[in-house]
Amino acid sequence: MKxxxxxxxxxxxxxxxxxxxxxxxxxxxxxxxxxxxxNPFLQLMVFTLVxxxxxxxxxxxxxxxxxxxxVPWMFFASSVQDGSTSILxxxxxxxxxxFPREVLPIATVTSGFVNMLLVFLVIFVTLIFxxxxxxxxTIVYLPIVMIVQYILCLGIALIVASVTVYFRDLQYILGILxxxxxxxxxxxxxxxxxxxxxxxxxWPQMVTLYNLNPMTPIITIYRNILYYQTVPHxxxxxxxxxxxxxxxxxxxxxxxxxxxxxxxQF
Amino acid sequence: xxKDNAIEVRNxxxxxxxxxxxxxxxxxxxxxxxxxxxxxxxxxxxxxxSVKKGEAxxxxxxxxxGKSTTLKLLTKIIxxxxxxxxxxxxxxxxxxxxxxxxxxxSGRENxxxxxxxxxxxxxxxxxxxxxxIEFSELGTFIDNPVRTYSxxxxxxxxxxxxxxxxxDILLIDEILAVGDANFQAKCFNKLREIKAQGTTIxxxxxxxxxxxxxxxxxxWVRDGHIQQIGEPKEIHKxxxxxxxxxxxxxxxNERKQLLEAEEEQAKRLAWEKRHGxxxxxxxxxxxxxxNGVESSKIYTGESMTLEIPYVVNTPINDIEVKLDFYxxxxxxxxxxxxxxxxxxxxxxxxxxxxxxTFDNVPFVTSEYYxxxxxxxxxxxxxxxxxxxxKFIVESAKGEGGVASMNNSWK
Numbered sequence: 297m298k299x300x301x302x303x304x305x306x307x308x309x310x311x312x313x314x315x316x317x318x319x320x321x322x323x324x325x326x327x328x329x330x331x332x333x334x335n336p337f338l339q340l341m342v343f344t345l346v347x348x349x350x351x352x353x354x355x356x357x358x359x360x361x362x363x364x365x366x367v368p369w370m371f372f373a374s375s376v377q378d379g380s381t382s383i384l385x386x387x388x389x390x391x392x393x394x395f396p397r398e399v400l401p402i403a404t405v406t407s408g409f410v411n412m413l414l415v416f417l418v419i420f421v422t423l424i425f426x427x428x429x430x431x432x433x434t435i436v437y438l439p440i441v442m443i444v445q446y447i448l449c450l451g452i453a454l455i456v457a458s459v460t461v462y463f464r465d466l467q468y469i470l471g472i473l474x475x476x477x478x479x480x481x482x483x484x485x486x487x488x489x490x491x492x493x494x495x496x497x498x499w500p501q502m503v504t505l506y507n508l509n510p511m512t513p514i515i516t517i518y519r520n521i522l523y524y525q526t527v528p529h530x531x532x533x534x535x536x537x538x539x540x541x542x543x544x545x546x547x548x549x550x551x552x553x554x555x556x557x558x559x560x561q562f
Numbered sequence: 563x564x565k566d567n568a569i570e571v572r573n574x575x576x577x578x579x580x581x582x583x584x585x586x587x588x589x590x591x592x593x594x595x596x597x598x599x600x601x602x603x604x605x606x607x608x609x610x611x612s613v614k615k616g617e618a619x620x621x622x623x624x625x626x627x628g629k630s631t632t633l634k635l636l637t638k639i640i641x642x643x644x645x646x647x648x649x650x651x652x653x654x655x656x657x658x659x660x661x662x663x664x665x666x667x668s669g670r671e672n673x674x675x676x677x678x679x680x681x682x683x684x685x686x687x688x689x690x691x692x693x694x695i696e697f698s699e700l701g702t703f704i705d706n707p708v709r710t711y712s713x714x715x716x717x718x719x720x721x722x723x724x725x726x727x728x729x730d731i732l733l734i735d736e737i738l739a740v741g742d743a744n745f746q747a748k749c750f751n752k753l754r755e756i757k758a759q760g761t762t763i764x765x766x767x768x769x770x771x772x773x774x775x776x777x778x779x780x781x782w783v784r785d786g787h788i789q790q791i792g793e794p795k796e797i798h799k800x801x802x803x804x805x806x807x808x809x810x811x812x813x814x815n816e817r818k819q820l821l822e823a824e825e826e827q828a829k830r831l832a833w834e835k836r837h838g839x840x841x842x843x844x845x846x847x848x849x850x851x852x853n854g855v856e857s858s859k860i861y862t863g864e865s866m867t868l869e870i871p872y873v874v875n876t877p878i879n880d881i882e883v884k885l886d887f888y889x890x891x892x893x894x895x896x897x898x899x900x901x902x903x904x905x906x907x908x909x910x911x912x913x914x915x916x917x918x919t920f921d922n923v924p925f926v927t928s929e930y931y932x933x934x935x936x937x938x939x940x941x942x943x944x945x946x947x948x949x950x951x952k953f954i955v956e957s958a959k960g961e962g963g964v965a966s967m968n969n970s971w972k
Contacts, residue, residue, distance in 0.1 A: 308678035308687070316664055316675060323666055392658030394637045395679055556641040559634070560578065 299548065302396045309395060313403035318410060336367065336415045340422060355486070360426055364419060364522040365483045365515045371412040372449055372511055373474045375405045379453030380460040380467045387562040397555040398548070401453040409446055419522065431525045441517045441528070444536045448510055451543025458554035461561050481511045486519075510539045563648045568731055568762035569613040569636065574645030576606040576631055605631045607786040608645075615650075618763040620773030620794060622801055623783035624808075629766045632783065633657065633735050636764065651730025651762075654680055660720035665709035669700055669719055672708050676720065680727045690726050697752070698722035699745070718745060725752050731762045750776075770798045838945035841878040842910045842936055845871035847951040860923050862957040862966050870934065870950075871915035879909040881944060882937050883916065890929035895964060907939070924965040925955040 303310075322331040343359040355361050382404040383390060383397065390397065423430055460466045482490065487506070494502040506512050513536040517528040563570050579600040605628045613619050621629040634640050635647060637655040662675050673694055677687045695704050698719045708716065734753075754776060757763055767773055773780060773794050780797040782789040784804075790797050850867040851857040860866045868885070887896040900908055908916075931952045936944040957966065 305683070306678070306681050308674075308683045309681070311684075312675045312678040313662075316662075316667070320664065320666070388658070389661050389679070391639065393661050393679060394639055394653065394655060395681065559639045 299396060299398065299552070303398060303402070306396055306399055309399050310403050310406060313399070314407045314410060317403065317407040332411065332414050333418055336418045339363075340418065357426060357428070360422065360428070361486075361519070361523050362484060363422070365519050367412060367415050367419060368445060368515060368518050369478060369481065369483050369511070371408050371445070372514075373478070374408040374411075375449035375453050376456060376470055376474050377467070378404045378408065379449075380456035380470050382453065382457045383461050383558060384464070384467075391559050391562055397558060398454065398551060401457040401551075402450060404457075405446065405450045405453045408449070409442075412442075423522065428523075428525065434521045434525050434527055437517070437521050437528055437533070440533065441514060441521065441536070444533070444540050445514050447540035447544050448514065448536070451540060451545070451547035452510075454544070454547030454551040458551045458558075461558055462554065477509065477511070480506070481509055481515055482506070482519075483515055487512070487516055507535075510536075510543065513539070563650065564612070566614055567612045567648075568615045568617070568650055569611075569764070570646075570648045571612065571632075571636075572610050572646050572648075574606060574609050574635060574642040574647060575604070576628075576635065576640070576642050577602050577604040579603075605786055606635075606642075609783075609786070609788055610645075611781055611788060611791060613762055613764060615762055616757075616760045617779070618757050618765065618777040620770075620777040620780045621764065621766045621783060622768075622770065622773065622780055622798065623789075624805060627783045628786045629783045630735060633733055633764065633766050636733055649731055652681070652728075653731045653733065654724070654727045654729030655733040655735075656721075656724045657733070657735045659717060659724060663708055663716075663720070666707055668707055669698075669704040669711070670695075672719070673723055676723045677727065680724070682727060690728075694722045694726050697726065697748075714742070721749060725749065725756070729761060731764070732756065734763065734765045734767075736767055770794075770802075774798065835948045836946065838936070838943050841874070841876040841944050842881070843873050843875065844934060844936070844945050844947050844950065845873060845915075847871075847932070847934065847947075849951050849953050858952065859954045859956060862924070862926055862955055862959070862961065863922055865919060865921045866923055866953075867917055867919040868932065868951065869915055869917050871913075872910065872945075873913050874910050877909075877911040878938070878944065880907040880939050881910060882907050882939075884933075884935040884937060885918070886933040886935075887925075888931050888933065889925075889964070890931065893964070895925060895930070923955060924967075926957045926961045926963055926966055927955060929954050 318332075319329070322328050325331060327334060340359060340363055343362055347353055347358040347362070352358075353361075379401050382400040386400055389395075390400075420430060456466060456470060478484075490506050491503055494500050513532045517532055517536065520526050520528045580603045581600045609628075609632065621632060623629045631640070633655070634657070635642055636649070637653065637657060638647075639657075660676065662679050663672050664675060667675070670691075673691065674684070674687055677690070677694075678684075682690075698704070698715075698721075700715060700719060703711070703715065708719070711719070750772065753763070757776060763776070765773060765777065777794050779791060780794040781791050782797050782801050789804075790800060848856050848869040849858060849860070850869055851860055852865045854867075870883075882899050882901050884899040885897070886894060889895050900906060929952065931949045934945075934947045934950045936946075938944060
């Protein structure tokens with residue numbers, strides 16, 4: 297609990313690191329910060345083009361189906377990958393200055409989070425223009441699932457950030473792992489597909505295996521809220537929250553133990 | 563913890579692993595697993611001290627003695643292997659200036675970034691902003707990107723931020739050397755001001771006068787131990803004396819090593835000149851001219867005789883006597899031996915002398931010397947005698963070159 301007080305004292309450092317990251321991301325480009333919106337918008341255009349003309353899917357408005365899951369997924373992927381190098385990238389500071397080391401993964405994850413929030417503006421605009429609209433009774437769950445995902449991402453970032461300092465290969469391993477995990481998470485397809493496949497193969501445990509993936513409930517909820525516009529199952533929400541809390545507790549315990557040796561590893 | 567104390571350090575030890583040759587990769591680890599050995603180097607060994615609230619303390623000692631490590635431990639950048647450190651109040655450390663500066667952002671924006679790293683909130687930074695800008699003497703440059711700053715401006719800004727962080731405990735590592743003399747004086751005055759406000763200060767520095775001026779006590783760290791704690795002037799005197807002594811010792815050591823090396827060299831040269839297993843030892847070699855008189859000067863075309871007396875310590879057979887004639891500039895002009903001249907290997911059973919006559923010495927004017935070696939069949943050296951005899955050859959006709967040749971003209 298001491299760490300929360302300490303982190304609160306260092307909140308300005310987190311804010312300024314996030315600010316620096318967001319502003320620095322497109323620094324030097326002509327369009328600058330506008331890229332934050334332009335990038336996902338162009339991506340969406342590509343999806344629309346590919347999935348309505350070249351590879352038509354039997355899911356209605358597949359580009360939206362995909363996009364509402366892909367954006368949270370990209371936040372997860374960047375949290376894991378950028379999170380793993382968050383300490384390594386600031387060796388100079390870690391070697392020379394005291395501050396709660398948690399600040400670095402927190403800033404990285406928060407910066408990804410803020411980026412996702414901005415992209416959600418594009419999603420909202422698309423939802424309105426696509427004719428689906430936004431339903432108030434479901435959209436209220438969006439902040440909740442976002443916070444739950446933030447907790448999970450931070451937990452994982454704390455783990456990978458501290459371990460990568462000692463085992464640098466982890467950052468590259470994670471690159472592959474995250475890519476593989478994307479296909480094993482219902483991002484590009486629905487959970488119902490998995491259930492069908494499990495039945496066809498006669499291997500019902502496959503669904504359980506899918507549910508062990510911490511991102512499965514979260515992505516499912518996002519899609520429920522934004523695409524199907526239904527109220528998410530409260531059980532799924534609680535499951536996601538519990539997983540998130542488990543990760544953040546393990547993450548902080550591990551980080552606290554490993555951070556003592558950080559400065560001697562560079 | 564005593565409530566009058568700001569810092570209490572109890573029995574801390576710290577050692578680092580020093581790898582002889584660290585390889586991180588699996589390939590290196592497998593191929594050179596032996597190289598991954600490391601040495602545990604003890605940097606601090608059982609150090610204890612305490613600092614009272616509002617007191618300023620200097621840490622002195624030569625490079626690598628552990629004073630910076632102590633400061634890093636106080637800052638909680640690294641952690642001790644053993645012992646405890648207790649501190650009361652907000653700690654600010656000036657170990658690194660300009661941490662987190664972003665070159666593309668303006669000086670003003672960087673003040674926020676940098677100060678936030680010291681744990682200041684936005685409100686606290688807002689309150690200090692004017693003081694910081696004024697102290698840095700940057701004026702209107704404050705809104706320019708930091709990359710356009712000179713290194714002096716950069717450091718001034720960084721120092722201004724660091725020094726304006728109101729802390730209860732301030733840790734400083736060798737950074738009072740920022741900017742020109744004026745700015746340094748200003749920094750120093752600011753430090754005094756901070757101290758007057760009751761801030762506890764720990765300084766690591768080689769600038770002993772600065773410590774004497776501001777600190778009540780000095781801690782002399784030597785090889786990971788605390789050598790002495792006390793009044794700065796006294797401690798520094800003892801420290802400087804010890805340093806001087808060390809330097810003198812080192813100089814003496816170096817001199818000794820140099821002498822030893824010279825001696826070694828001389829020995830080696832002497833061995834090269836004369837060595838062997840001494841079953842037979844050559845005595846004073848003489849050169850005799852055509853008249854049978856000992857001489858050191860021969861004329862080209864005349865004959866000469868080498869007389870080589872020897873003492874037999876242990877009778878030995880089958881010895882080849884080798885003779886090398888060198889010109890004074892180390893040019894080998896003639897090589898022969900008992901075997902080459904058809905006499906064969908010689909037996910040495912009692913003291914005697916060898917006489918070798920050379921007819922018609924073909925050398926022209928120069929100085930020469932002869933190396934003599936006695937060798938067994940196996941090549942073991944019984945006696946190697948370099949420059950056993952020296953002589954001069956003079957060509958009466960004034961010929962030049964290396965050797966004289968008979969020539970007839972038509």
